[in-house]
Amino acid sequence: MKKIAIAVTLSASVLGLAACNSDDSSKVVAESGAGNVTKEEFYQELKDSHGASVLQQLVTEEVLSNKYDVSEEEVDKELQSVKDQLGDRFQQAIQQQGFKDEEAFRKMLRLSLLQEAAVAEDIEITEKELKAQYERKKTEVQAQHILVKDKKTAEEVKKKLDNGGDFAKLAKEYSTDKSNAEDGGKLGYFSTGKMVPAFEDAAYSMDVGKVSDPVKTQHGFHIIKVTDKREKEKDIGSFEENKKDIRRSILNQRMDPQKAREKINKLIEDANVDIKVEGLEDILKQPKTGKAQG
Incomplete structure (x- = not known):
């Protein structure tokens, strides 16, 4: 199934492991004969390696969730649809895509549906178009x-x-x-x-x-x-059963990826997000582009 502007989901707990001024930042999380790894060292390495992408994803989901509604039932249906398509290959497939488990994949689906809702808001698809496409599918x-x-x-x-x-x-x-x-x-x-x-x-x-x-x-x-x-010899089901997939197919054909990214970036900008993680304060700032003079 096609998804819109999806980033690989990492565990949201990465940024919650420790704070730079945490009282237990010196707590040992790994011991060895060659030396120990502290919670602070572990946190710093994770932040440097994945912090920007994880924090961007969490902020994006928070901002979009405040404006658009995606129910747990919708996410469950999306997840089950993928499972039905992949069958016994589901676990192997999501691991190959970099998801550590089903819950991480589920987080990605939720973010995808939120992004889809944001993009769909600006693209009008009429009932007549949906029914015409349904007739084609048959x-x-x-x-x-x-x-x-x-x-x-x-x-x-x-x-x-x-x-x-x-x-x-x-x-x-x-x-x-x-x-x-x-x-x-x-x-x-x-x-x-x-x-x-x-x-x-x-x-x-x-x-x-x-x-x-x-x-x-x-x-x-x-x-x-x-x-x-x-x-078609095979019954594809009723119009109502196909309506959601047809809408998504049309949406993906009409979507301008650049405009979709610009809209989501604008929503984040308008939310006045204040990043308080040291070293990641500027991750949401968009580079300014000059306009051609004419």
């Missing part, structure tokens, strides 16, 4: 395509098709997608989320048998021919 499209590098070539191919050219033959001649060019550009059946958004939008909006105008994506220019549409 449908599979079969198509062929011809992929070329530039618009001029795409227009040349489209003109030949309009004049009665054979799609499969032109795919063999022109298409740069070597995975299917020799097979006439056949892509088989696909559903939502399998193609880049512009390609998907074009394919789902077309009638069977129609050929598109050039469609630009990050891969180049596509000429698309829809050859069939059918309802």
